[in-house]
Amino acid sequence: MKENNQVSVPVIKRLPRYHRYLEELKKMGVVRISSKELSVRMGLTASQIRQDFNCFGGFGQQGYGYNIEQLYNEIGNILGINNKSKAILIGAGNLGHAIATHLNFQNKGFELISIFDNNPEVVGTTVGGLVVLNSNDLEEFCKKEKPDIAILCIPAEYAAENADKLVSLGIKGFWNFTQYDLVHRYENIAVENVHLGDSLMTLCYQINEIDKGVEG
Amino acid sequence: MKENNQVSVPVIKRLPRYHRYLEELKKMGVVRISSKELSVRMGLTASQIRQDFNCFGGFGQQGYGYNIEQLYNEIGNILGINNKSKAILIGAGNLGHAIATHLNFQNKGFELISIFDNNPEVVGTTVGGLVVLNSNDLEEFCKKEKPDIAILCIPAEYAAENADKLVSLGIKGFWNFTQYDLVHRYENIAVENVHLGDSLMTLCYQINEIDKGVEG
């Protein structure tokens, strides 16, 4: 058991992927799996898998492997997806709309409780079963409902002011889809930046490298 | 100059972020910057910045720093955003729709040339200035237009078959928004997975860790 020590970021980032693979195996009716077999399926080393699981105290059994259902539940617990945190979405444009309707928040530890926008044409419409509220009512809403995280789907130039305001209203974390970098702005506020533009540029680099290799 | 050697993934992943910060500085009219000052702005170490730029051959000048415009252009060239690769989008649902309309492909090295869907109700509608084509015409289209990358915005269960087909039609890379993992499937095919669900779960973990720290 090393649960008290800080677990490294690379390990944490791999947990959702383990969770996905285990869910699939569970659905297929598979009961147990060895680190060896899982490593082949996932394209990792067996050693890394054992090392990863051991950060939280080893759920396996020698000569047997890991019980899939148990391991799946353990990882779910580590990630904390069973305590549903309250999420609000800021910005009901194209991207915000897609995020609200496309994702299953429930099985990822969240409940989307409200959507805000400052465009009068959008306020009052229904998105993903929720009526879009006016951004002016954000403060009052937060004081009453105490949401845990905010999903930022607004233009980059409004990101900083909105984030600052939300932090002052007690928000504990951001899922940030704006180009603006929130990472180094606050202490003790969780931030997940989803920089789609950066990701696309990285793909661009890869494509060009492959082209170089083929042609040169 | 180390350009021949393979540059490591962490370095490449930081390039788009440098590019963003430099663009902003350029817009502000700043002409030069030292690694020290940039490090403060970006929350990195100056050493890392110099090390990163040196992978491609040092664009700075001792006692002066880096010329912002030049550095910005160099990084753009390294990423290859000036040769516009052709991109097609598969799946014009909520997410596909948002991707097509929300992102500026042009300044990230791509041109979105077509959108495909297999839903007859969606085929023929216009999304982001492009008429949605029928997935049945994909093969013919690819043979004629030779797109470079495909953006996958389809349900996970169709990801593998679609990707296999696209690879056989000459696609060189994927921007994969499905839950399905494409990483270990092909040789010499570029893949950028955008696992939004994984990202959300990671945020969930962070929130719960902060809560533990506050309460325990």
Added chain:
DNA sequence: TATACTTTGTCAATGCTTTAACAAAACAAT
């Protein structure tokens, strides 16, 4: 019950990334 096999948990070794340190080079000011 004994024997052979499997597979974990863990320690040590390797490999990779980041940070620190500093000489060499350019700039700035007198």
Added chain:
DNA sequence: ATTGTTTTGTTAAAGCATTGACAAAGTATA
């Protein structure tokens, strides 16, 4: 011109993450 300051490019050290190796502990089989 000279002197002091700035700041890079680069080498060396420190810090992490991944992989390899193996004893210990379980399973499976006869």
